[in-house]
Amino acid sequence: MFVSDCLNVNLRGHLTIGGCDTLELAEQFGTPLYVMDEATITQNCRKYVESIGTYYNSRGRVYYASKAFCCKEICRIMENAGMGLDVVSGGELYTAMSVGFPADRICFHGNNKTPGEINYALDCGVGRFVVDNLTELALLNTLALARNKKPSVLFRIKPGIDAHTHNFIRTGQIDSKFGLALETGEAEEAVRQAVALPGVSLTGMHCHIGSQIFDIAPFELAAEVMVNFMADMRDRHGADLTELNLGGGFGIQYVPGQNPVPYDRYMQAVSETVKKTCEARDMETPFIMLEPGRSIVASAGITLYTVGAVKDIPGVRTYVSVDGGMGDNPRYALYQAEYAAVVAGKAAEKPTETVTIAGKCCESGDLIQEHTAIQPVQAGDILAVFATGAYNYSMASNYNRIPRPATVMIRDRQPRVIIRRESFEDLVRNDV
Missing domain, CATH: 2.40.37.10 (Lyase, Ornithine Decarboxylase; Chain A, domain 1)
Structure with missing residues (x-):
């Protein structure tokens, strides 16, 4: 019931x-x-953190997607649970900083970060910027140089997977306000530009294929696409990409009859795909990041x-x-x-x-x-x-x-x- x-x-x-x-x-x-x-929240955090240890030899970090529920106390709880924070606005970042959350454990997302937000995040020393587009890349480079900073950057990539229809159409998600497209060459152009910019350090890639997903296969396919893209960028542009953020979107039970897959099964299956694809491309397994939100606090x-x-x-x-x-x-x-x-x-x-x-x-x-x-x-x-x-x-x-x-x-x-x-x-x- x-x-x-x-x-x-x-x-x-x-x-x-x-x-x-x-x-x-x-x-x-x-x-x-x-x-x-609170016990349910911390238990859900523990499951994710332990899964990083089990399936990635502790080479990774779980970032709570604070857009799901953000306030001072949830930031404190996440810090105590050993989590990072995914923030998408200056307000969410300010909330985290107001309670002393470690800035190096924060990823700053958003498809239209303002100059004020970027400057604030640079001043705070956030650990990673997830860059959405070429305009943002140029702006971040300029603002970082003005502050004598060189932030770590991941690009948000559209892996071309329609997780909601489960058709796994590789080009189906090109129409999205988020991220850089693979099909048009936009994502590769961003890599080409970033490796030459003095104000940013391109360290990895990010994707997020949707929300409230109950199947494992879309996550496996996304991981395969992303690892292959990272290897391609290494081979074509010499990009040293050591981090892979696979986002969130894990389904939860809202009503009886919904049967989400246990999170450790997601983690195990996706980790096997990551390792297999890395081995095939002669690539070291990257530092893995996840961004669950709903699956930590909703229930x-x-x-x-x-x-x-x-x-x-x-x-x-x-x-x-x-x-x-x-x-x-x-x-x-x-x-x-x-x-x-x-x-x-x-x-x-x-x-x-x-x-x-x-x-x-x-x-x-x-x-x-x-x-x-x-x-x-x-x-x-x-x-x-x-x-x-x-x-x-x-x-x-x-x-x-x-x-x-x-x-x-x-x-x-x-x-x-x-x-x-x-x-x-x-x-x-x-x-x-």
């Missing part, structure tokens, strides 16, 4: 997370409320809501309105993302009602899930939506001037606030 091991039902029939009664959490901290289990989080009106339209549907919505979880409105939900105080009961969970925004598309099965529900009940630890808080907005929820982290059955609930005063703080 549940999509995470941190969820359970206590003797009162209430949903628990990290051993804490969700009704008590709702009463103590209010709703809407993001709740996350560790839930969102608690208080039910308001229950509106039954005979022969049509039943709307269950909650005190949040697309402001704190826009993923259903954006792309019909699947979620499972439960009436937290009746978690031991069977779901017997089919409802549409609606938010409070003045927007007809403000829905969290349609035609989903939950227990009998009435006004005042607490509703829990599962697997909201990724891309919920990080994509939240103040649409309709609704304050964003608080976030509570649980460790050893003790909840603590890691992001305060916004107030009405927060909403007007920057108004003039």
